[in-house]
Amino acid sequence: MGLRKLGDDLYLYPGSPGTIIRATPDGVVLIDPGHGKGRHKDLKREVRKLGMEIKAQLATHSHADHVSAAPRIGTPLLTHRFEFSIAESPLNRELLTFGSKAPKGFLAFQFPEEVKVHGIFEWDDELFGFKALKLNGHSPGMTGFLDEENGVIYAGDAFFGERLIQSVGVPYLVDPESFKASIEELQNYAEKGYLIIPSHGKPVEGDEAKNLLDFNLKRVEGTEKLILEILKNPSSVDEIAFKLMEHYRVERTPQRLALNLVPVRAFIAELYNRGEIDAIADKGLKWKRKIG
Numbered sequence: 514m515g516l517r518k519l520g521d522d523l524y525l526y527p528g529s530p531g532t533i534i535r536a537t538p539d540g541v542v543l544i545d546p547g548h549g550k551g552r553h554k555d556l557k558r559e560v561r562k563l564g565m566e567i568k569a570q571l572a573t574h575s576h577a578d579h580v581s582a583a584p585r586i587g588t589p590l591l592t593h594r595f596e597f598s599i600a601e602s603p604l605n606r607e608l609l610t611f612g613s614k615a616p617k618g619f620l621a622f623q624f625p626e627e628v629k630v631h632g633i634f635e636w637d638d639e640l641f642g643f644k645a646l647k648l649n650g651h652s653p654g655m656t657g658f659l660d661e662e663n664g665v666i667y668a669g670d671a672f673f674g675e676r677l678i679q680s681v682g683v684p685y686l687v688d689p690e691s692f693k694a695s696i697e698e699l700q701n702y703a704e705k706g707y708l709i710i711p712s713h714g715k716p717v718e719g720d721e722a723k724n725l726l727d728f729n730l731k732r733v734e735g736t737e738k739l740i741l742e743i744l745k746n747p748s749s750v751d752e753i754a755f756k757l758m759e760h761y762r763v764e765r766t767p768q769r770l771a772l773n774l775v776p777v778r779a780f781i782a783e784l785y786n787r788g789e790i791d792a793i794a795d796k797g798l799k800w801k802r803k804i805g
């Protein structure tokens with residue numbers, strides 16, 4: 514696998530997540546170094562081929578698959594301030610995806626080590642020629658990186674490729690309203706002709722970008738409607754997740770079910786706050802659609 518040139522001094526190294534490589538006069542900046550045993554070596558080799566060295570790393574968010582290669586690369590890592598403690602503490606990462614300490618090997622991607630963060634940024638900050646875009650919803654501080662000169666946005670996990678969504682059923686999110694707002698923000702850039710790159714999927718632009726963003730949005734809106742339909746009968750979060758996966762024809766393994774509990778809880782909070790559902794205690798915590 515080699516580098517894909519995206520524009521002046523801007524490259525994409527493929528992977529899931531893909532890594533952005535930006536050459537600056539002072540050295541190379543990476544976005545989302547990724548994970549895996551050899552990832553740090555691959556990235557260092559590709560950067561050496563450009564005749565440069567890595568000087569800093571940025572992360573769209575601190576899920577382990579995006580940052581676990583960072584310590585082995587060994588240059589300073591910057592995250593949004595909401596993502597700081599998620600990178601630093603493996604327990605915080607488990608909290609975010611399981612709700613507490615998680616059973617070993619149970620989550621989609623677990624990395625038991627600390628990932629040191631050397632600095633934080635805010636949305637709208639200018640960083641190495643990128644503007645930090647607020648694209649939260651998938652995680653609290655999810656950030657996209659906008660390169661205006663090259664007309665490129667690295668969007669992290671603000672949206673996903675169609676294949677990934679088909680394989681999980683429900684897009685992973687912790688706040689449906691901000692997830693939807695982030696997709697709408699990206700739709701504006703798709704209208705303007707930007708090349709938009711998801712971390713897990715291929716870069717898209719023009720109609721392809723608009724269609725894929727629309728597919729993501731419809732899946733979130735559709736999931737919300739399905740949950741309201743399911744809640745005509747009082748159901749627990751587990752039962753809702755199980756039924757959603759049945760509907761989307763996703764294989765129902767304990768691990769996938771555990772992962773889907775997170776977005777389902779987020780939808781429940783949203784529907785509860787809107788006054789559309791009630792909580793009841795009936796052989797467990799259940800949720801029920803309000804009549805009328």
Ligand SMILES: [Zn+2]
Nearest residue numbers: 574576651670
């Ligand atoms: Zn993620």
